Amino acid sequence: MERARILTNSILVCAPLMARSAEQMVIDMQSAKAQGADAVEVRLDFIDSFQPSHDLETIIRNKPLPVIIVYRPRWEGGQYEGDEHTRLEALRLAHDLGADYIDVELKVASDLVGEVKNKHQAGGKVIVSSYLNGATPSKEDLGHLVARMQATGADIIKVVSNADDITELERIFHLLSRSEVPVVAYSLGERGLISQLLSPKFGGAFVYGAMEGNSIPGLPTLDNLRETYKVENINSDTKVFGLVSKPVSHSKGPILHNLTFRHANYNGIYVPMFVDDLKEFFEVYTSIEFAGYSVGFPYKEAVVQFCDEVHPLAKSIGAVNTIIRKPGDGKLIGYNTDCEGSIAAIEDALKEQKSINGASLNSPLAGKQFVVAGAGGAGRAIAVGAKSRGARVIIFDIDLARAESLAQVVSGEAQHFESLAHFQPENGAILANATPIGMHPSADRIPVAEATLGSYQLVFDAVYTPRKTRLLKDADAAGAITVSGVEMFLRQAIGQFNLFTGREGISSSHLFHFFLPPLSPDNTS
The missing domain is CATH 3.40.50.720 (NAD(P)-binding Rossmann-like Domain)
Incomplete structure (x- = not known):
């Protein structure tokens, strides 16, 4: 069933595991399942004194959910520095023992993919991966890379970049929506976060989430994916809204707006957008699917110049905290709900x-x-x-x-x-x-x-x-x-919700009753 979901591009939530022993990997797999993971990515290169036969059998025999076996070499950003033949033999063994997926780097994929697929026609799937250094390549270069990866016979292709700017992620979304085979594609770091969160909208095969207490830069937690963003409900029709700010990690906006969307049965998602350059951001993200924005520090005044129209109140204030992309012509209309x-x-x-x-x-x-x-x-x-x-x-x-x-x-x-x-x-x-x-x-x-x-x-x-x-x-x-600022935050959010959705009916007392506890469990944070 899990493989069928992969082949139809239905999103799977995957937790990367980097335990130091096979026994701890098994414990972490159980925890990942309890926290909402559909699959786990087991990083063999993190296991101390790795013993292929013993450790792989321990992991695969005791797996409570599908596993992706990864043995990442140093030259591709991993921890393994040993003999290459030994590394590839471990991946072959993982496939023979019944791993659901093995992850193979593009550089060594051509021969290995054909070999394991011919050996076990009904065996596990092969992911061919490429980790890119520097800025995300152009759409054309990404297209050439994907063609090379597809030519290996991969069941799934995986492309990971390091985003220096949020505008690079538009190339990732373009790749996801146009690939002929299932794709995992995302960027690392805080600026790359929305490449994970929006992956289901554009057809991604996996979205990665960190386990509780195992923070990974640029990676949402499993709890956030399941509770805040409900990634399993995101589809191609989901409207995207986001907070345009620098920084964005402190914001409670995603908690509030996503809960409100669900309560109102509105197909939308609200995500944090770490923006360095407003002009470049609005030049790149022109799609009607990016339907609106909240605007935070330090951009509320500067963003006025990027709006096609500004509401009279916002104009008199000289600051905009809400932008709606007008259906049809795509014009950006600026409002102020802070006042x-x-x-x-x-x-x-x-x-x-x-x-x-x-x-x-x-x-x-x-x-x-x-x-x-x-x-x-x-x-x-x-x-x-x-x-x-x-x-x-x-x-x-x-x-x-x-x-x-x-x-x-x-x-x-x-x-x-x-x-x-x-x-x-x-x-x-x-x-x-x-x-x-x-x-x-x-x-x-x-x-x-x-x-x-x-x-x-x-x-x-x-x-x-x-x-x-x-x-x-x-x-x-x-x-x-x-x-408290929470009082203002909730009230201005009502105005934003009405503008985002074109609906009325959410009251401040309603928001306080339903959403103040998740915003502030102990009323102090």
Whole structure:
């Protein structure tokens, strides 16, 4: 059954195993199966004092799921440095003992593939692999490489590259979608992550996932593949959305959006996109299948120039955090959901207190001094939102000219960020942190003087990882109302979901009820 799934390009989740003994390989195979793997890749070159007959028999006799046997030489990026004849004999033996797949490098594949297939017509499959150094080759060069690999008689071909830029992955997707035989193709490293996650959409044979506690750069975990991304549900019709940011690893967006898509029965996937160059990224990814993007740090302002149209609110803010590719003509339309997301979170917290005190305000921010730390994309959205509610806005930024530019937009005041350490707010003022201070590696810092926190009625922190930043802890101790970035994150995500899917109906209370626990199991991270 597993081989039939391979031949129809139905994705299999495979866990690479690099244990130091055959006995530990067996234990790890059991663990991989329990964690959701469909197959395992056993790396013989990692086994200490490898004994082919004993160790292969131990592994293959006790395998709880299909195995791919790999004995990677140093010249192809592996650990084996011994005699080549001995290495190939071990692969032949693995095939004879009943391995489901053996992996053979293109350089030595021609004779070996024909030999093992003639010997056992109904035996295991042969994967012919090529590990590429440097940047991913052009589509034309990849095409020539694949033709050579197919000519060996391989059942499956495998191409692995090292992506220096996310735009290289478009060549991988092109290869996957056009090959005449089952293909495994992906790029390593953080910039190559989506080549694994989107492999099922473009027809890949395997997607690789690391076991719990066995982190591998650029490789999702088995749990992420099964729980966050549900790769078994991805198909050619799945719409791709992603976070365009640098870095991206901290984001909880994939957890939230993928859960929301599934809850709404929408065929979409949301992935992290580590982007180095916006211009090159949007020039390469023009396919309507890449249907929309969230935009994160540091690109919310710069991305405006790459939008074909910008919504009036986003234009007034000067920052975009959501982009939709228009069906039909493929134009990119920019929006901003941060503004309402942040201000609604702050207003809700103030209204709740007023309700408890027996009073109500239509505009709880009206007339209040509103201090914004940071004039980047998030800061601009917060400042414009505060101004729209009648607040008196003061902006602090390390780039005074940028702060002054924003101050003009909101008829506010601009000061250099250094002044914030000595700034004494009015009693009852609002503080909004829109800087990365509070996020790793600045988790122990706060943007204001601790002694001034008691003057603020409410302190909001746009940082949401960790959920309870040091700023919020100190503000809470000083008696201020505190609002986590998670509150803004969930509210702005509702706007993004509606734009992504063209649907309405997901409420903030719904998101909080269903998705806050997976975002923050202990309410601290």
